[in-house]
Amino acid sequence: MSQKGKGWLLAIAALAGIWLIRHGADTQLVPPQPTSAQAFAAGPVPQPGSPLAEPLKPSPPVRIRIPSIRVDAPMMRLGLDADGSLGVPPAGNDNIVGWYGDGTTPGAKGSAIVAGHVDDARGPSVFYALGTLQRGNEVEVVRRDGRTAVFSLDAIEVYESDDFPDERVYGASSYASLRLITCGGGFSKSTGYRGNVVAYAHLTAVR
Template sequence: MSWRRPGWAVTVIVLLATSGLGLVAAGLATTPPRPPRPGAAAPAPTRSAPSVPPLHRAEPVDVRIPAIDVRARIVPVGADADGHLEVPPLDRPTLAGWYRHGASPGETGNAVIVGHVDSAAGPAVFFDLGRLRPGDTVRITRADASVATFAVDGVGSYPKDRFPTDLVYGPSDATGLRLITCGGRFDRDTGNYVDNVVVFATRVP
């Protein structure tokens, strides 16, 4: 998975020797991720202002997405010395990762959570992410026991060299959430999926 963080490049190259957000090991093909539902391409605009007051900062610990039957523990991730985004360990594909240098879910700004689409063992935590549609809910439990609930605004699928940096990481006066995984065609020559799937959501009461 690759994308750019404002002011510096973040690139994760999915290789057999590294972790990534979508991997098929040599000789161990997995089921392709399910594509976005029809009509769920390019993101719908997020709400112009938060509908509920923002929360104070608190680490997210759990994500639930009822529409695709996801319940997963969240671990904090950052970037390594080379500027590569850290992701949950590939041998623990049921975990999601929160980008800890950005907003926490419920704070003003866009909180970013990443997850694997698959692993050599099969589908991973965000395998069905592209199936979400506007209005579906995402519930994030935080370390202070509060729950931040978000409604999906839209789902987009983007070639990795055209990742929507500003829409994902850009400043916002809303309390937003971005869920990211890999998608599209799997390129066996590079060991990468060619696209990123991004879910855009905004906090609701």
């Protein structure tokens, strides 16, 4: 991997290491967590299901829909903050999802990184139910070019913060893939969420 690619991984990893772990609501209401039945089978590299759709040309996403958990939210571009960590969606908006704007756009070849809050001080946020997803569930991303990229879920896993697999989550992909990330792994009042829930999906159709 090039130095630029490594730098991108380190910068985007801050999303899990800084924001997603520490910005959950100060509450004991723990959101649903994925079961081991929805995880990838043992192996070094996550494998997508089939069929694979032909990747699209890059175009920014404008909306995301996950019918099985009733998500229907606008999307905003996220950049990096001065400290190299990823910017975050506004804390006061519980129904907005961010995507890493300097990375892959959803539907294009590569790993598109998408993140949403699990909750805030007022209660559940847009990705609260992410942990209930199951393999085969669909994720729809409406793009600025008018096309809708339809992804099929391959797996959903939960990681403790000290065992977060950066390369597995943020690494390059030879097909159009999507990574949905939020807080998870248990909650502590002193430190916030102890890990992250990550859903993996691949492009199966275009509308």
